[in-house]
Amino acid sequence: MVSLKLQDGDLVMNNGELAIIDEQADVAQSLRIILGTRRGEWFLNPDFGIDSSILHQKSWAAEDVEEVIRAGLYQDERIVSVEAIDQSIGRASRQLTISFTALMTNGEQVRSEVEVSAG
16 A cells, blocks of 8 residues: 655655655654644544643653553554654753654554654
């Protein structure tokens, strides 16, 4: 299965053609979109995305943030297990960097990283 490649929400072009990606890259792209979307932000599916309200608190527990991230990753039906989640906060920039590894239904691992506004 192939999908269209997106960058910052826009379609990517290669030599005048729409860029396509394979299933593993599509899953990684989908997960980055889920983690970068606040729940309720997309009016067509108000349950899509993560509950980022925890990130806007003055302080939060890493375990609580991991739970929110894990719930977001499981929104993609192609994910059967989440194997690793790493998170780091840039205090000055108020950016949360999330790195994750998950297992897909086809047995392949998908790894990616996304930055989420925490301010």
